[in-house]
Amino acid sequence: MRTRTTAALITAGLLALTACTDDDTAAKPSAPPSLTAEQRASALAAAGLPQTTPEQEAAFVAALDAIDTDIAHGKADKAASRGRSQCQTIHENPDDTAKQIEFAGKRFTSPTHPEGRTPDIAKKINSAAHEHLCPDF
Template identity: 80%
Template sequence: MRTRTTAALIAATLLLTLTACGEDDTAAKPSAPPSLTAEERASVLAAAGLPDTTPEQESAFVAALDKIDKDIAHGKADKAASRGRSQCQTIHDWPKDEAKQIDLATRRFTSPTHPEGRTPAVAKKINQAAHHHLCPNF
């Protein structure tokens, strides 16, 4: 999964870089890679099965995790939101396989006190929170 996501992002960046070339190629100057518009970013992320989340959605997701068990995010909101987006990719890639979604959530949401992951019951709640707050359209 990560390989496909990374490849899609690299391909989009390269495509934008190549289309930006040609203006004045006589003076080769190093430049920063072109920025993606919001629509382009959303399109690239959607193609990779990742949601384009807002800070508000991520905060709501972390709050939902804290309601389940504060140890899930264990004070690392950014890490929890990242794992939630990865869970959305799982939901996107296996939309009809809830057992697979839950299985991956059991292993994805580890913490210092749960290095082996979560129980299926907790993972199901995490999966529902990710779907509800981060990727309701998947």
């Protein structure tokens, strides 16, 4: 979380410096500068978030559906986003499987499971995220 906050503050600072100029005729950027693919990948990795492909995300959602279709409950994009967040938990707590499972249980709620998932299901979700979205963590 600190890394993501730091990255956001650095980006905001750079944008503020870009906007400050003594020359009123200078063109002001209308949008923040784009990151290169390498910069984006580096920023994501530093924050513990994997850069995933649509194929990886589809495989992850399929793995969730194989566990229980209610986990993704028809919202593949939301499930993939939660999976990337789970990867961040794995990255930040590589030696604490209990914490990883705890977060997976709390993170993957649904209308029929607003309280989250059982430890057994959460363990399977954690494994699916690790296998399909962030195998390098």
